[in-house]
Amino acid sequence: MNVKEFILDYLAYFGIGGLLLSSLVEALGVPFFPGGIMVILAGFLVARGYMTFPAALLATCTGFITGSALAYLLGVKLGGQVFELGGRLLKVTPARLAKARAYLGYSAPGFVVFGRFIPGISNLTPYLAGVGQLNPALFLALTGLFAVCWATLYLALGVFFEKSWAEVTGRLQPFLLLGGLLGLGLYLYLIGRRKKVGGC
Template sequence: MRPLAQNDGTWLGSIVDGVVGLMDVIGPYGAGLAIALENVFPPIPSEVILPTAGLAAGRGAFALWEAILWTTVGSVVGALALYGLGALLGADRLRRAADRIPLVSGEDVNKTVAWFDKHGGRAVFFGRFVPGIRSLISIPAGIVRMPIGKFLLLTGSGSMLWNTLFVLLGWFLGERWHVIEPYLGVVENVVLAVIVIAVVWFVVVRVRAARASR
């Protein structure tokens, strides 16, 4: 059987080759490991890893249910690592750190904690569908010490939906799964642009407020 992917000389091709290599060696567990790393290191795109796992399942390398199961396990393990980081930092440490950062204060941490206490469940679940956010959302969940059972349920269910969608894309599209990459890239770029605009807006508002207070 010929390789699932060939390196086209790009960083994305290198990532695909690495994931394929993991799956060649340890089967669906390799896809799960890659997704766990994607949660901790967001530049690794799950939108590429998951269809590759679906393609491998379609070729008979392992069962479709194994691809979905182990990529979801990988998502939960990666999310738990970031949850633990948030719990380790804690709100008090973040408040002290925020007071030392320009344009930020401990009160911002208080507001974030209050918001997460109110909307955290929805944020954790729906955050699994947003590039970048699906990794970072686990940190505030750890900071506010969201009950671990609730966190696992929301993270696991959201991750399973997301993973199933892209694994099935790879399964049904087969060798043609890469045709959707340009569209996925557009969606990710739009999301990242919105995040950048929000950050810039935050900085501008805080700078103006600081000048006005003087």
């Protein structure tokens, strides 16, 4: 049995509850956990009638927001220790940790949204938002926005490309990375420009 079949069997057996749990684990940033792939494959099951799109979307968003909130609270409680623990537990290099810390210090809201698309940093996003004491309501609002967009996109891809999953997943990641980097760059540019204008 290959990975695709194993995940499909898991999702078909546990249904909406399994999808919710998978999304929660994905949001916690567990290394090498195929959360995105699982959401896409859940779209396969939607296409096959095992679950409805609204139910799958609600489960994915609920799990992701809950996992992100737990990670945020850990960041608040642990503070700077997150940077040390993150390197060991989440397999993030010191250089990437330093880059994440710089992004967070410059623009926490932009980091919460666009940092999710950057490999090696995405795992730490909610933890670092907690470390940076980002307003909880703002964090949840931004996380909810990301979760809805992410879940809708991945489920829709699964529904639409049910029979060509390998090609889709292989081509998807570079575009998401590029989009995340461009979005973060644009956001930081606008923030910097606003500060420059305000300082004149």
